[in-house]
Amino acid sequence: MTDDLLGRHRTVLPDWLALYYDEPLEITHGEGRHVWDARGNRYLDFFGGILTTMTAHALPEVAKAVTEQAGRIIHSSTLYLNRPMVDLAERIAKLSGIPDARVFFTTSGTEANDTALLLATTHRRSNTILAMRNSYHGRSFSAVGVTGNRGWSPTSLSPLQTLYVHGGVRTRGPFAHLDDYDFVAACVDDLKDLLGHARPPAALIAEPIQGVGGFTSPPDGLYAAFREVLHERGILWISDEVQTGWGRTGEHFWGWQAHGRSGPPDILTFAKGIGNGMSIGGVVARAEIMNCLDANSISTFGGTQITMAAGLANLTYLLEHDLQGNARRVGGLLIERLRAAAAHVPAVREVRGRGLMIGIELTKPGTDEADPDAASAVLEAARAGGLLIGKGGGHDTSVLRIAPPLSLNVAEAEEGAAILEDALRSIQ
Structure with missing residues (x-):
């Protein structure tokens, strides 16, 4: 951010206005299930502006x-x-x-x-x-x-x-x-x-x-x-x-x-x-x-x-376009893919969800104690791999939140799951 947008943000906006990432991201444009940042990096978007970009970025019919x-x-x-x-x-x-x-x-x-x-x-x-x-x-x-x-x-x-x-x-x-x-x-x-x-x-x-x-x-x-x-x-x-x-x-x-x-x-x-x-x-x-x-x-x-x-x-x-049906089909594949990946990661307590609304809860291995540091680390690793996800949870924000646009296709679901698998393995 060549004009120090983060510094300007901190000067004029409230301290309690949360930002993701150690180096916060400026998203400049999007198309379909992808967005680009101010540096030209391309990301697969699995959070949709907090479940808000429901169908697709820059959907021609809406525009x-x-x-x-x-x-x-x-x-x-x-x-x-x-x-x-x-x-x-x-x-x-x-x-x-x-x-x-x-x-x-x-x-x-x-x-x-x-x-x-x-x-x-x-x-x-x-x-x-x-x-x-x-x-x-x-x-x-x-x-x-x-x-x-x-x-x-x-x-x-x-x-x-x-x-x-x-x-x-x-x-x-x-x-x-x-x-x-x-x-x-x-x-x-x-x-x-x-x-x-x-x-x-x-x-x-x-x-x-x-x-x-x-x-x-x-x-x-x-x-x-x-x-x-x-x-x-x-x-x-x-x-x-x-x-x-x-x-x-x-x-x-x-x-x-x-x-x-x-x-x-x-x-x-x-x-x-x-x-x-x-x-x-x-x-x-x-x-x-x-x-x-x-x-x-x-x-x-x-x-x-x-x-x-x-x-x-x-x-x-x-x-x-029956996006509800697509959420059921592609979401079902995605959650099973993530459960298979998480089975080899001791920090994953549970993979849960329905359709394209999936959570991965992280805890300190062998316990039920939430691990927000692990969630933040996976968030960062996923971004480095080209994937944007969210986080939340009632026990110290230790749940990864996955909610892509409902037009997500199978190839994109597989791509996102592979990035997430690598990100989860990186915290071991």
């Missing part, structure tokens, strides 16, 4: 839609009728599975979850929220207040009373030794006991697969079992689909569908991938919940014409 819309009008606010916003809302309402659905667009997943919490607490007249341990829901005051991961929760002050529930992490905690059936039963019993000691909560907010928490998830059906307990008491279920939505898990279009025997959630939030890099978030809820606010509201930038045009083009491409 064309954005360019054409920019030539007409970019923004008008929600005070005026907005055809692209209505078009996208109709499609998302139908895809959500929620009956009589209403859609409200925001600019981020944080804002979407913040809105969902506002709706739930207003509808239920309660500021008590159930959340999962190890969870992450965003950066706003209320979202931080329900985040169950101390590495991403900088304050204990909150407008909400949050009660944390077991179940989001299958292989750690007091129920880890149980089989799936008994694990679910124990978590349900714990939830019932917790509800017996608390004022009636407004809602449970849960990620079907915890993103920042290291791509952890409960056995299928846990949230359906929770839903039965909640429904009896009128407590709402908010499914945070910011990272799991739009077919990334391969097996389902939404993460909640792995827990769907009791039907869709009351509220669903989304963001990240739908815009393929454009700032789109949103909330879907039944009309009675969405319409419970008794004050006026608008969104200056939520649902603006240019982002809606991008979202429509991106969603159309995803559905027409």
